[in-house]
Amino acid sequence: MTLTAERIDWTVHGHKLLDDVGLRVAPGETFGLVGPNGSGKTTLLRVLAGLRKPKRGRVLMNDRPMASMRQRDIARAIAFVEQQAETLDRIAVRQAVALGRTPFLSPLRPWSDRDDAIVSRALDDVDMRHLADRLWHTLSGGERQRVHIARALAQQPSILLLDEPTNHLDIRHQLSILQLVRELPITVVIALHDLNQAMDCDRIGVMDAGRLVDIGAPGRVLTAKRLRRTFGVHVEIVDDPIDHGRIMRFRHAL
């Protein structure tokens, strides 16, 4: 499914968080969002997820304006993993993941075996099946993040939006989640802090002070000059002798 944003503005208390942002993500593409703190990545993801209606501009799913769609229909196509979502409820892992089936259930269309199978599959995908009966408050930060990703997968979305999903994960689960996301045959928009991880996206967009300042293939966008201007760091880009990819070595802040 194609996800398009056209000339999005978002202002809070006279503070412009998004300024004329436009982008088009193709079906099946993995699109990375990078940018320093407060550059508008999270706000853009919320607008793309249909959680915020932009004051100006619009979001389209397959050329259909999101503003004209019911929340339920949006949720059947788009899943969103927030940076932090906590609860005090005594909820088990499997129940939390089962919440992802909400847009497909109604008082007249109850829980079925198929829903159970989808939830189990999602738990397997994030390597949380063995913790399915654990309660939320006994989980570590990384395990909680994996549950949220499983919940999003249980929505069986055509578009998956992830806000820094690898933040609390150990390196093994960082790599496995990123690989899983890349291999999903769906459209993915993912905000990332680790620029070397962003190199594996199909395309990336660079956010700076609410503007999308550059879009393109990672190798073309993430240059030493761009990193100096947007991120304020001095970087050396070296060749990986094994796969001839590019590695960024961050030397110092400017």
Add this chain to the structure above:
Amino acid sequence: MNSATARHSLARSRWRWAWSVPPILFLAVMAGTAIGETPIPVDTILKVLANRLWGANYPVDRIDAGIVWSYRLSRAILAACCGAGLALAGVVLQALLRNPLADPFLMGISAGASTGAVAVTITGLGAGTMTLSLGAFAGASLAFGLVVLLAHAAGSGTGGGRGAQAAGAIILAGIAGSQLFNALTAFIIAKSASAEQARGIMFWLMGNLSGVRWDDVILGLPAALGGLLICLWYRRALDAFTFGADSAASMGIAVNGVRGVLIAAMALVTAVMVSMVGAIGFVGLVIPHAMRFLVGSRHTRLVPASALAGAVFLIGADILSRILVPGQVLPIGVVTALIGAPAFAMILVRGTRAR
């Protein structure tokens, strides 16, 4: 596949407990009717019921029949309705606002009801319970309306009107509204009430089921059942709020609409109950928490369990309020707090250990 089948039959057996609800409710209502200053044997109650409902002609003492039919039975049934309604309102507000301290009186409803009741009693718009109830209901509705307006203004000021800010705005607006209406009540009492009137108002505010008649049941029963049906209908939406309003929206819940419908419905249920029996505290706060410990936080089970527990709890509290001090009826709010607080403390401590 095997485990999936097992889970499916588990899902079906999840509803099996529903069979235990009618007998429990029936036993509680029987106890509420039988126990009191004049104990009445259960077979007498059943005979009165048969006479009234099926026109049977069992010989029953006329005074006993009067006590059963005109006083105790309607009172027990309304107690059940109030307990269920208040507990449901607590479940809904705690789920939607993501705040464990939320209770049915959060939205300024009890404060508004007391202002209305006081205004009616003291300015003397008329005598009799109906007028006092109407005044209380009008006050409750007015207070709720003001709180909603204030919350809306505050919520849109913080951008979006969704998420944590909106929930925070509702809670703060509720506190502000409650304070305002409590001050109005105090003002009216201080300005023009006699000591006798003030005492009467105090007693009513703490909860009082003494004046209950069948008229009240006719209002209270649909309110409680309607509240229960709405909560059950929206049970998945309530579940979806587990990780907050944004998470609920991303799972397809029309957050503002659902929150508006549920809060308005619960405010209505609460206002109906409060206008009939006064502000009975503790039920709406404690029963939902207690039930979360017992049946978990999924609303498919939590909603019916809380309604049942609230009903039984309030019938029990009413019985105690009649027999605790011989020859005197205690305000039921005092009893709910006196037995509710220690029970709740016990559940909290045990729950923490079980973790």
